[in-house]
Amino acid sequence: MGPVVARVSTVAFQGVDVLDIDVQVQMSGGQVAFTVVGLPDKAVAESRERVRAALHALGLALPPKRITVNLAPADVQKEGSHYDLPIAIALLTVMGILPDEDIKGFCALGELALDGALTAVAGTLPAAIHAVATDRGLICPAACGGEAAWAGELEVLAPRTLLELINHFKGTQVLSRPQPKMEEDEPGALPDLADIKGQETAKRALEVAASGAHNLLMVGPPGSGKSMLAARLPGLLPPLEPAEALDLSMIHSVAGKLEGGRLMRRRPFRDPHHSASLPALVGGGVRAKPGEISLAHQGVLFLDELPEFARPTLEALRQPLETGRATVARANGHVTYPARVQLVAAMNPCRCGHLDDPAQACGRAPKCAADYQSKISGPLFDRIDLHVDVPAVKASDLSLPPPRETTAVVAARVARARAIQAARYAALVKPGHPTIRTNAEADGELLEKVAAPEAPGRALLTEAADRLRLSARGYHRVLRVARTLADMEGSDTVRRVHIAEALSYRRVVVR
Structure with missing residues (x-):
């Protein structure tokens, strides 16, 4: 058997921000049970059945003990199916099948199929970038490997099945680093x-x-x-x-x-x-x-x-x-x-x-x-x-x-x-x-600096702002458009003609 409590790192998502989650698995005596705690949602709670079936497909049976999975910190809502893989890895570690020392340097996420295959999950790219920031490697499904490889210099293990991951850590199989993938550019795909x-x-x-x-x-x-x-x-x-x-x-x-x-x-x-x-x-x-x-x-x-x-x-x-x-x-x-x-x-x-x-x-x-x-x-x-x-x-x-x-x-x-x-x-x-x-992104002092019109243009804009009752937002949006018109013409300064055309695009009254 492995350690009394096995720990595997994974992540939770709040928007595009990533939070560290510590998956802890303990096996103890008592009534046979498999419990997941730590504020899991329905998909996370059901992971125990997917993990059990995936291990059974590998010819492994869970010991007849009380198994407790804790997802810490316990006050953060855990959502999604990507907790399957870290829970399975922690179980394999506490059972002595995977080495505890080798697992500590990785963050894991992935969904398990009933036959032990790993299926793609959402959020692999931000998880990989977070792994780089925390100086860890990443374990993810093969379908997500090309996505994770864009994060930079980190060790990425992207097995297709749970068995491939076990064999890699036992030294009987080597998982090569996945290659970054980019969306293909299709000539003529956009209308003319x-x-x-x-x-x-x-x-x-x-x-x-x-x-x-x-x-x-x-x-x-x-x-x-x-x-x-x-x-x-x-x-x-x-x-x-x-x-x-x-x-x-x-x-x-x-x-x-x-x-x-x-x-x-x-x-x-x-x-x-x-x-x-x-x-x-x-x-x-x-x-x-x-x-x-x-x-x-x-x-x-x-x-x-x-x-x-x-x-x-x-x-x-x-x-x-x-x-x-x-x-x-x-x-x-x-x-x-x-x-x-x-x-x-x-x-x-x-x-x-x-x-x-x-x-x-x-x-x-x-x-x-x-x-x-x-x-x-x-x-x-x-x-x-x-x-x-x-x-x-x-x-x-x-x-x-x-x-x-x-x-x-x-x-x-x-x-x-x-x-x-x-x-x-x-x-x-x-x-x-x-x-x-x-x-369009320029604002405040920066906008005033780059889009300040010449004297005739400023006089026109001031008069138009009064007559058209432009709001302060509308006034600055006219300046932004005028600056763009000047850039299209290759002009260093915003002239009266640019202000005039920009004003022509403002909505005045309902027709």
Whole structure:
């Protein structure tokens, strides 16, 4: 037999934060039992049956003793099936099958199948990064090995079965280190901007939004191309930086959505249906999972038919859009997920959608437009940098040849503008402060420094702010857009023409 009490390290998750959990297994005399304590949820409590069956598949039987599994600290809720593997390893250690000294240097997580196979679990990437920070190795299922290998210099054991792990520690089999996996880049997978005919104003706004990571609202009748334009935005955005890819992949790992354990390289595009609930959009549920706004971190969150979303759901977006974080509050704690997204929304001007066409408009126009658009609050409108009308496409435009500007051409201009912004903020932001890469993230004194307009532009902005009754938030969002327009032009200063175009994108009154 092994030690009286065997201990194996594993983790619990609070958002993308990782907590150390000590799995303790004791075998003692008394009534035969297998008890799991330490505030386990249903999935953790059921692990005893999966562990028992997996050991039986290896030809091992649990001794007829009282087995107690304690998950410490006991006041932290334990959720998920990844506790199966550390419990099994601790049992094998206390039974004398695995060496206690070799196990101490590892953190383990994984779910056991009844035949002893190890199946993938959520959260392997943040667990691996935490293992590096605590100078330990990681034991995880083979399906998660490519994900764990991205964490850096750590020893990763990724067996396919529990038997392979036992053989590795006994020296009869060697587990090779898994290779990092990355999402494959599929050429031509994204739709091309050249598919859209007409809508030059909307295309310009889309390029501005891509260049500065600005929020965008498109208003127009059904069939005018709003959804087509939004679907082409990801193709204009530059690929993820390594640090961005790691942050985003950690969120998707915790959510269990990192396909094949591959690190993400493309910016996400999430387009939830307007029937989505508040927890689905912002995050929540029994285990406080990340919502759509966090899954779209560093990418695009597209909300089609914006007024059809529930009012409380839309209002819950206000704080994440401002802070770049989504906080899920629970009685036993708060969970925070990153949520730095580019919001793109589309809506009809009224319920019937044909406000500008008297022949098709309903009999309540224009009152129906005011009623329909009033479903969206002023503060939410104020957080959207660019408001653009997308009129119905004329038949004459549809008969024209395809536009010469493809996604690749526009994306190259966007990349140049983003490179200018990245270089500017890398020089201005002090070490230790949050990284800023785009104009949409600049705020306060930094924004005033980089986007201060020339005297004619400042006079125009001051006059417009008074006449249009811009809020302080609206004033600064005009400055951000103007700075982006200057970057697109390659101008070092924000001129009057940039302020004028930025003001043209502000929403003034309901049409």
